[in-house]
Structure formats: C-alpha cells, structure tokens
Amino acid sequence: MAYTDNDTYRHIHFAVMAIESGARKLGISGKEMHDRLLKQGLIHRRL
Numbered sequence: 001m002a003y004t005d006n007d008t009y010r011h012i013h014f015a016v017m018a019i020e021s022g023a024r025k026l027g028i029s030g031k032e033m034h035d036r037l038l039k040q041g042l043i044h045r046r047l
Contacts, residue, residue: 015043 023033037043 019033019037020030023030026033
C-alpha cells in the first residue's frame with residue numbers, strides 16, 4: 001500500500017512541477033496554466 005501511495009504522490013508531484021515550470025516560462029500563473037490545460041482536456045487524459 002505504501003508503494004502505491006508513494007508512486008501516486010510522485011506522479012502528482014511531477015505533474016504539478018511541470019505545470020508550474022511551464023507557467024513560469026510563459027510568464028503566467030500556475031492557475032492560469034492549469035485552466036488552459038484543463039480547457040484543452042490535457043490534464044485528465046495525461047494523469
């Protein structure tokens with residue numbers, strides 16, 4: 001059980017870091033980047 005929790009945590013952490021990094025490069029907030037990705041349907045298809 002701990003392995004699954006750790007694996008899930010690592011996937012989510014990676015996704016959050018990638019979204020924040022992309023937002024920083026575009027000069028927008030992490031929330032704005034999240035909203036853009038969500039609007040395109042990319043968040044739930046990838047995670």
